Amino acid sequence: MEQDIRQRLDARQYREAFELLMDRFQNKVFGLAFSMVRNETMAEDLTQDVFMKIWKALPGYHGDASLSTWIYTITRNTCLTEIKKRTARPTVSFDEPEFEDALEKLPACQTSDREAGAELDIQVMLARLPEKYRRVITLFYLEQKSYDEVSAMLGIPMGTVKTFLFRARKELLKSNRRNGNVYA
């Protein structure tokens, strides 16, 4: 899968290699960034940063790790740096009580449309999950339920992915029961 990109890198055709790489990884990088920062606009900005870093570092890539591992590592590090920066200057997040208060006041929460209500409920339940579980379950559904892909993207063993996914689903089921089976 990465053969054609590697061939161009060996031939020092960095621009061509970069274009191929963007075609193949831009959505993956965006999905991974989104699972980490939980905000589409921020995830898009971070995806831009990641690709600029990749472009700068491309001549130095010697193929020690697979291309996907290298790209996902750059993505995770870029996101973690951003998260740390934002933790230093906090804003209202999904985890904070202010957000839940604001959410309860939204007209959509009082709608009679059961599906829309269930979606908001599951969003709130997802937001309440511990970060590591939420990240795994988000990527699992974004990546068409592929354990391998989630494991590669987050850089954790497949067994850990399964364990986190199991716990995340159980937590969501418990929350659902507590809330009176909102989506069942």
Add this chain to the structure above:
Amino acid sequence: MEMFTPEETEHWTLMACPDYEARIMDWLDGELSAVERKSLENHVGGCAACRDFAEELKSLDAVLTSTIRRPILPENFKSKILGRVDREFSTRHSDAAITQLKRAEEAEFQALRAELPKLVLRANLALGLDALGYLGIAAIAWLLLDYALANLPAISALLPSSISQNPAQFLALAFSAACVGAGLAFGMKRVVQDVPRLF
């Protein structure tokens, strides 16, 4: 906040037979072999708790599949990045850009070279004026001292006879001492300012 009885919370913890919970999830994710699947289906067929758990998981799976949607990048995302790459890197390293940069540096160097004789002349002129200034100060000081030694006996009495007989020598000594003193003072100032920066 709503309170729950221990029985209720116990029920949340044990949602299905403990040995089967993980297997039911694998089953729904299509991760079981044919033999494992058959065995699990036999169990679930006869166990209400595991059946309920499987049903709940299916509902959860459906909700998550429809809720967690892949965010979509703008259509022009790739061209935007490639544009940035071209602007920030390729353009800067293109042959035309390098040639232009070299020409600008060459022009700057030639202008400086043409200006150089004037700069040297100005520097020498400044040095000459400085020297004249120092000579003038020394001459005035010598005249004042000479006048004082000739007309103020009280001052002459205070000084050693060698100085009062040869004021020019005294002036030369005093001037040298002042230079050494100033040099030491400025040197010490530099040491105090610069040495700590080295550590």
